[in-house]
Amino acid sequence: MVSAIVFDLDGVVYLGAQGIPGVAGEIARLQKRTKVLFLTNNATKSRQSYVHHLARYGIKANKNDVMTASFGCAHYVKEKYGAGKRVFVIGEQGLHDELVKEAGAKIVEKNAEFVVVGLDRQVTYEKLDKGLHNLVTGAKFILANSDPTLPREHGASPGSGAIAAALIYASGKKPDAVIGKPSVYLIKKLLQMHKVKPREAVFVGDRLEIDIRMANEIGMKSVLVLTGVAKRSDVKRAPKSDKPGIVIESAAKVGKVIGI
Numbered sequence: 001m002v003s004a005i006v007f008d009l010d011g012v013v014y015l016g017a018q019g020i021p022g023v024a025g026e027i028a029r030l031q032k033r034t035k036v037l038f039l040t041n042n043a044t045k046s047r048q049s050y051v052h053h054l055a056r057y058g059i060k061a062n063k064n065d066v067m068t069a070s071f072g073c074a075h076y077v078k079e080k081y082g083a084g085k086r087v088f089v090i091g092e093q094g095l096h097d098e099l100v101k102e103a104g105a106k107i108v109e110k111n112a113e114f115v116v117v118g119l120d121r122q123v124t125y126e127k128l129d130k131g132l133h134n135l136v137t138g139a140k141f142i143l144a145n146s147d148p149t150l151p152r153e154h155g156a157s158p159g160s161g162a163i164a165a166a167l168i169y170a171s172g173k174k175p176d177a178v179i180g181k182p183s184v185y186l187i188k189k190l191l192q193m194h195k196v197k198p199r200e201a202v203f204v205g206d207r208l209e210i211d212i213r214m215a216n217e218i219g220m221k222s223v224l225v226l227t228g229v230a231k232r233s234d235v236k237r238a239p240k241s242d243k244p245g246i247v248i249e250s251a252a253k254v255g256k257v258i259g260i
């Protein structure tokens, strides 16, 4: 029995501004038959902005169907340390918005209790400098995700993990928490919100060491698509923890292989 299908976004539903052919149509078809959810390591947008973003590719979703690393970072800080903390952010608007809205965070430049890092396409030396200063003066280090790259139409661009690497190297500190996949924090939260058990859910992703590892660890059925980062030849070389249950060319065909 499949109670929910959870789609990764980058490399599965779209590549940059380009929707992957047939995926929006397949999602609309599946939405009539089961719960369709979305989970992304990307922390540049809030859940609400993702609803608008998905609409651009012809996909209907509501806010609660979407789990992002931005929402996850805010909840992690609030659950573990409490609301209203002073936070320095290297990241984009969505990360700021969720930290303020969901965790009541005060966004500060210095004397931060937390440095939260996500993908920031306007990252500067000055931001890294402030991040480093806050870390060495005792702030906790929360990383939205450790993705080395971000798949785009023209190839890979530096990801949030690449930005964090500069701070890790400079400060000699490792992140206190990494919220995004392959950590199971986001998927656990999403499935709990929808009262779905992992063994009744399917995860569709494009990265073996991120998506498939997470799905295998939590006990979901894992489907690898070849429209993003992983190639068929990578599957053979992958350790057991990262081996997908099913490999298909594109998420446009996912219903067929899981019998929906």
Ligand SMILES: [Mg+2]
Residues within 6 Å of the ligand: 008, 009, 010, 011, 012, 205, 206, 207, 228
């Ligand atoms: Mg992906």
